[in-house]
Amino acid sequence: MLNETIRSKLSQVSTATLCTALFKAGLRNQYIQDVRPVQPKGKNMVGEAFTLRYIPAREDLNQLTVFQDPAHPQRKAVEDCPPGSVLVIDSRKDPRAASAGSILVSRLMVRGVAGIVTDGGLRDSPEIGTLAIPAYHNRPSAPTNLTLHQALDIDVPIGCGDVAVFPRDVIVGDDEGVVVIPAHLAAEIANAATEMTVFEDFVTEKVLEGRSILGLYPPTDPAVAKEFSQWRVANRR
């Protein structure tokens, strides 16, 4: 479960560091491919995955009237996604029609949802970029959702950008992209990434001072370990 401690840690590490921590844990394929922020936010998105699955739209089942049904899965997902969670949409990597638009994303924002991710496209993307909720997609896409997508079910395991996403997996996004942390590893990965971040900050400082990376990164020179300990103390990390 994503408690506040883990959430806080995950809000202060990068997706790059998380990918390395996951790689060490034997998971090489947790970065959602070819997805980017609608607008960089300068801070992390963190939340448990709440999923929405699309299949290709068949014309007779996807007239605009379908949205009149309060149980339509896209509408329902927007109302049901828990505050603090991230809505992750399987759009089959097809950005030729929108996965969602600004009104739905505004509703998610007002409801306290932590963010939205689709491996398709978002419409009204200029407006979405101005909202106080992080949003990730492949590219802007104005055509209405029903043109190519039928929202089918909610909170089932899905694929998104070639990554498996299970409900409750922990989703972290930064200005680079989005990573999926299996639920049972969230604490372990958060801790590992936090430790790695401290060391990377130390390394970056040394590199900017002119130090070679050899011996330092990774720290094969035994003196580095000692220097790092002292740096942690001095920097209260």
Place this chain on the structure above:
Amino acid sequence: MLNETIRSKLSQVSTATLCTALFKAGLRNQYIQDVRPVQPKGKNMVGEAFTLRYIPAREDLNQLTVFQDPAHPQRKAVEDCPPGSVLVIDSRKDPRAASAGSILVSRLMVRGVAGIVTDGGLRDSPEIGTLAIPAYHNRPSAPTNLTLHQALDIDVPIGCGDVAVFPRDVIVGDDEGVVVIPAHLAAEIANAATEMTVFEDFVTEKVLEGRSILGLYPPTDPAVAKEFSQWRVANRR
């Protein structure tokens, strides 16, 4: 429902003619894209869809031991797909690892299943090509399924080759490819395609005799209608 009359009609028309009949019914996107027979069979595959959904494989969940579970969805699908049905697999259009191999396809054959379709790849494709069951895929793919795919659930609506496939939709394949007929339209489309096939056979005969297509195809020349009626009688069609 796919009764024997409809099945018989659908076994005698081409996927091309079915696509035209579906186009007339307002459905433009029922042909599974970029999928081909492992081996042309010279006759049609016809059956109701029984579906299997894959998501991307996460390494820890997809060791070879998973197949020891008799409830593993891939194994279960192979044992549960009803005789006369077609197993349709959503492999997310990813043929880099196999959707299934010759042992499973042999089991489907022995069980009387009508065929198998994946928008990914099949392994042991040379052997599969020799089996008495039609099989359609994107391209041969030797890597084991677990490399990239996790079988997740059975008989839910899926996408396959950019087409929506609902359980019980009627699947027809010929040496060209595979088309998906919505269940409620099966009789209507089978009848329309049968009628169109009669006319196309008439047209083909006339074209091979040297007739221009103008006025004949489509039959804008009123004389063609009369000629066609006589041809039907003469040819008992």
Place this chain on the structure above:
Amino acid sequence: MLNETIRSKLSQVSTATLCTALFKAGLRNQYIQDVRPVQPKGKNMVGEAFTLRYIPAREDLNQLTVFQDPAHPQRKAVEDCPPGSVLVIDSRKDPRAASAGSILVSRLMVRGVAGIVTDGGLRDSPEIGTLAIPAYHNRPSAPTNLTLHQALDIDVPIGCGDVAVFPRDVIVGDDEGVVVIPAHLAAEIANAATEMTVFEDFVTEKVLEGRSILGLYPPTDPAVAKEFSQWRVANRR
């Protein structure tokens, strides 16, 4: 024809809303795929399409000397595109060489042309981004046009980003992308989109106030209709 009333309306609606209006009119494929602004302008581009068609370049026909011919279609298009129109180029979705560069786009700007769209790339894109004319492309592309493209003819129907574009169709671009409105539907779509925009503004306001989308969007709750009427009066929309 694109009169000032229609132009004004189209300058105040989004491409997303236009796509929905076109979808309602039975046109699902009017959004130019995978094209983006060189630089977001914060306001709409609106104009009738004036087209330019490229075919692949054959080396012997595409030496730099061809530009000495005042009748070269690319040069001619730049001088002939009417003020207020949008130059739309069929570059066969190939951005590996430029469709045009900053000098030509500057000339279009000075001539009062409303914008330029290509499904290929533009060169000198940093400079083009600073010009007071909207420009849309797939990605920056420095190689000279002749490397891969031969300008062939002007103001014929073309494809651009998988959309049919007929001369005089109305082209609308915003910071999301570009939509093509068939000429004969321009007034109808402009009106429909304007009405939809009023309603969407109302909905957005309510959503930001904390309202659920259920019953509101679409307005299945009868009370919403009344509330919207009052809102229109109050907001003079």
Place this chain on the structure above:
Amino acid sequence: MLNETIRSKLSQVSTATLCTALFKAGLRNQYIQDVRPVQPKGKNMVGEAFTLRYIPAREDLNQLTVFQDPAHPQRKAVEDCPPGSVLVIDSRKDPRAASAGSILVSRLMVRGVAGIVTDGGLRDSPEIGTLAIPAYHNRPSAPTNLTLHQALDIDVPIGCGDVAVFPRDVIVGDDEGVVVIPAHLAAEIANAATEMTVFEDFVTEKVLEGRSILGLYPPTDPAVAKEFSQWRVANRR
């Protein structure tokens, strides 16, 4: 112009040899990319290009009724393409719907047309494969043409598989693929390729006898020239 001498020569050389002859003439991009025979024929297709241009289909303009118009460009192309010519279709490299089907290809065959080439797909491809006319496409595609394509004009310069094709260019296809020879170079290239083929046949014979390619191919060893002369005499080439 493609006279019988040139046609005869071009029917006895490979597309590979023609590509090399064109490369020597400074033309590197005359091979139609990603197009293959529906069925290998074991002999060459040779003819002048007669072209047909498609643009993306807009739904309202592409109902099945359009084929009732005898001037519809697709139907007209099939009736007007001169005997001995090759119908080359610009399908924008989109095989998701058919460029043509077996009835039209049968009509072309009966009319004495030399072949058909599209960078899209053909429907009824199993039947087309049995016809006595060579046909080249990207892949089989059952959906009717109108689903994605609108035939727009006839016998204009086009792109096909990333190659420029001008009416009257000479098209040669073999079991490998299709090459486009600019009209004014047809004789020169036919002669060059014929000479090259004689030499390649000589080289192949020597290689199969166990000779190293060094010195032989290309013939940098002066003795090879003499040996080749003798071989030509002996083999009456």
Place this chain on the structure above:
Amino acid sequence: MLNETIRSKLSQVSTATLCTALFKAGLRNQYIQDVRPVQPKGKNMVGEAFTLRYIPAREDLNQLTVFQDPAHPQRKAVEDCPPGSVLVIDSRKDPRAASAGSILVSRLMVRGVAGIVTDGGLRDSPEIGTLAIPAYHNRPSAPTNLTLHQALDIDVPIGCGDVAVFPRDVIVGDDEGVVVIPAHLAAEIANAATEMTVFEDFVTEKVLEGRSILGLYPPTDPAVAKEFSQWRVANRR
């Protein structure tokens, strides 16, 4: 090293079984993607990798005269590739120009080379298909090699179809595709795959007799182990 025992074993197992054995050894990415036999041969290609690396062609360095140099890496590779080895070419997955043609492949055949693999295309592919040497490529490609490729060096580690290939790795191809076995694992994988093949043959026999795969494949039913032992004895496997 690839001795005759290993070679013999590898000639009797499928690439699919080899991929599973490699998967068990922790190697998930040894199948050369999107490469197929020019012509199915019905038997395996087995040999150590001898590599050839191409980079993109720069026009001034890649005139036809370069082949006059006996040290040109492509020509040299063809003369130097050891008998019994497989020539594996890194063509950067670009089949738009040929990696090699029939004369070079004939020379390889005469020299006793075990096969050729490229992730690009082969020219003269119809002739190559008739030669007594297995050849694998992405698709036929008539343009001469120099159009897009410059042969750069020989017998260095390369990528081919997204797989790392080191000189002396063992390459196995069947009618499905090509797999790369790291040199140090050749014996281990050959043995494992041989054992797996025996079991798969047993399973196939049982499945064709009507047995369910549950309990049998994998053999979770303890009775299967005993039955399999008896089958091995009875079938002398």
Place this chain on the structure above:
Amino acid sequence: MLNETIRSKLSQVSTATLCTALFKAGLRNQYIQDVRPVQPKGKNMVGEAFTLRYIPAREDLNQLTVFQDPAHPQRKAVEDCPPGSVLVIDSRKDPRAASAGSILVSRLMVRGVAGIVTDGGLRDSPEIGTLAIPAYHNRPSAPTNLTLHQALDIDVPIGCGDVAVFPRDVIVGDDEGVVVIPAHLAAEIANAATEMTVFEDFVTEKVLEGRSILGLYPPTDPAVAKEFSQWRVANRR
């Protein structure tokens, strides 16, 4: 060799103008395709190429421990790339895992390296964007390098974005993209591009004053040559 005069000239011309100069010299393919600045810098990157070649990663050879080897080619490249040079990485156009991250790029910056280019992705891209060193890639990519790439060798000829890059070739990047100038042509191309830039500046000024491009660009009107001479004098160019 890249002396200061050439470097200075190349820092003041655009990649678009350089591509035209290279086109005139017969080189049509020197623009690295589908690569963009991590962050536009508003000034040019200029330096000689120092190259790094990646092949696909095999899992057993690419554990995180490999970075402990001071001779690991990626680490070595970062320490050995000469100040003033550009590190160009052949990542096989695969951005699914990172080519490098912010610590390595920081080290390059501190060492005085002129820039970094990969046809894959960079991780920590938001940080890299803030560094005082230009960096070009396909897209951000958080997964660690070893996930898909094995650094193999240094300073050999490579392909990058479909362009041949030889060590010491001159690399120029601007806010549009990156061009590769063969070493022996650096002075010639720098001079030609400088001259062209003067003329283009003159043309741009005239176009912005309202002049037609006909006769001016290219300057087929003889009066333009005289006017341009006077402009050069007046503007001290």
